Amino acid sequence: MELKVKNVKSAELKNMIIKRLYFDKALSCADMSELFDKSVPSISKAVNELMDEGFVVEQGYAPSSGGRRPLMYSLRHEAIYILTVAMDQLSTRIQIVDILNNPVAKTAITELKLLNNPSALQTLIDHINDYIFSTGIPVDKIAGIGIGMPGFINSTEGYNYTYLDSGDESLTSVITRETGVPTFIDNDSSLIALAEQKFGIAKARKDVMVINLGWGIGLGMIINGEIYRGHNGFAGEFSHIPLSEDGALCTCGKRGCLEAEASMLVVAEKAIQGIKKGHISSLKNIDINQSKMVGDAIMEAANNGDQFAIELLSDAGYKIGKALAILIHIMNPASIVLSGRGAVVGKILLAPIQQALNKYCIPRLANSTELLISDLGFNAELIGAAVLVMENFDKEIKNHLITTNQSSMEKTTKN
Amino acid sequence: MELKVKNVKSAELKNMIIKRLYFDKALSCADMSELFDKSVPSISKAVNELMDEGFVVEQGYAPSSGGRRPLMYSLRHEAIYILTVAMDQLSTRIQIVDILNNPVAKTAITELKLLNNPSALQTLIDHINDYIFSTGIPVDKIAGIGIGMPGFINSTEGYNYTYLDSGDESLTSVITRETGVPTFIDNDSSLIALAEQKFGIAKARKDVMVINLGWGIGLGMIINGEIYRGHNGFAGEFSHIPLSEDGALCTCGKRGCLEAEASMLVVAEKAIQGIKKGHISSLKNIDINQSKMVGDAIMEAANNGDQFAIELLSDAGYKIGKALAILIHIMNPASIVLSGRGAVVGKILLAPIQQALNKYCIPRLANSTELLISDLGFNAELIGAAVLVMENFDKEIKNHLITTNQSSMEKTTKN
DNA sequence: ATAACTTTTTAAATTTTTTTAATAAGTAAC
């Protein structure tokens, strides 16, 4: 006996509508007809079914553009929630957001060391389950779990080859099984890029390079409007491109990597050296035993006008600019976005970066690339994780939401 | 009175079939059903219509895979020809090929200087028209003209911002008007990449970087199975990425560009210097006043085991390898193909390139990229030009072919 | 204020596509 789902194409259209409404908030039938190249009656039918299923609601009339006012449809807020997770080497943030990306509960922040920590995966799962329980939101209202994390990640297959070893089974499969919610993972920088392109400063742009300025230097690439992950999912390893011939030794074992020359960690290191040598600066009272805190302190000091801090950042900015020149030559992007932790000093970095671009770029290329500073800030990765879930919104997720929802999908049995 | 073409979607399917048959040579209805996610009857209907229109013929039965043998369909050879053009700074090749990319007449090679030559465009048009006339192939059997050329090119709009100035009107529009055949242009390196991915060593691979080793160093990118051209069509400007801090002066005005360090022209230049200094080599009797001929001579000498030539090429190879390391970090491609003129010394370049990759690449990335040498050689650009035309095969082209063909499309008049 | 024109939605008719079933043509095991 074989089970067969009917109306596959119709279900596809409905998923496309849900997905689109997540990004565009509200659309009329006419809008969607245009968007999906489907007739209005087809759209109308799908929308009505989605209303019956509880996913879509009428939102009211939009202003007329010269004729009858269009009836706008949007997603029902209570139908879909998304659990988002942003991990770095040391700490993990967990959050549940609604369909407007607004948090519905306080973000949970926990210490979770990724390196050499065999129990990290179980800890993560426990934290997620605890968080879901604490919010009281039923599991079947959560469309999916999106997780951003560092490491070499194969997003399609759901593996992280660097951290959170899950054995033969994929990481996403383990978390899906243990939480009961479809799970998706991706590289932190890719998710930041996704956030910037969907809801940030690079909104709707097709070819965007997002630089994740943090303790390393990540690169998330949007190519033809989609995240580009490369053949094995390792694209965007910007941190370790060889920049100078005999530069500083990098954690990767090679010399002259961009990360070893210009990351916030290196800036912090240089600041500590400088302070030890007696550099006059508002930083001189900082605890120099914790590079990461020094990093934050430098950025704050720079924004407050501290000359020494600005000098250090400018130096890093120039090197980043040189690397960006290479990136521009290869990719000819519409925009480059400075995002991640370092975005707060974006304005200070802008001048030296532009200077490097002028020196190392063919003018025609430099001029056709806009340099932007993120306004999403620290939230980018969490928003990106939500986008990741909704980009993968398909039959499976809808079934997960619908199983304990009101109606069930039409199925026929083939005899 | 408004004219409206019916069966738009059906026409689309038919174009998809023609396109696919160009790439796959022969397919059964079942194959196409799978490929296009359409029912067999839909495919069958479209194929029968295409046979009536004279585009498709039955090709015979393929071996059975356990059941009834599939009837294979292929394109009718006499229905579609493609005119391909490959231009470089000094000379232009023109050719007409059939649907199997086989030339149907001798390739025409003419001297045509691109730089500072206001009459270049008219000369090109004249040559194309003369060539078509000389072959006796009727214009309405030629699906399109594909042209590969150097310069900053916007393939979608059909402009070349560097050469062949066509004023306000697009270059493709001028040539289409003057020849009566739909025309498409693209960057030479992009077309070489297209050829390698469709009919060359990187066949069917999705993420491929093709290096066009010639007088410059070009880069054609296949991303997600499609040519990537960047935001303005300027992507792949690999020649001018800053490689060394205070390197040789480049024609672009900057220092340390890859092109200025490792192109065949530079190798030739170095050879001339070496010979003048009395280097012992089989090259010593070459005419040192023509760098380009020296370039060819060096490649030949290297392939014959000349130590000095090999040394020069190895040096260039190592620098190319360093640049490829950067490319691999950013793109994580499945394959890198060495193509263009320099492909003939690919085997000699391989070792120093690999050496550089070992030094400058994270092992995981280097290991997941295969380094290939083109077997299409000098023909790649012409084949790519044909692919460019067929990739753009759409309603317009089909109409062009069909106007003076046997049947005409069904049209209805809206009252 | 009214006529003329837009835009959106709904319902009925038509077209297109897919599903189903039947037929044809082959392979492989016994």
Added chain:
DNA sequence: GTTACTTATTAAAAAAATTTAAAAAGTTAT
């Protein structure tokens, strides 16, 4: 050499999508 099982094509029936037409709800110019 049957029999059971695959695979491919064709034709008729069923389902789905689009086109067409009409109605509803506005805007704008006179």
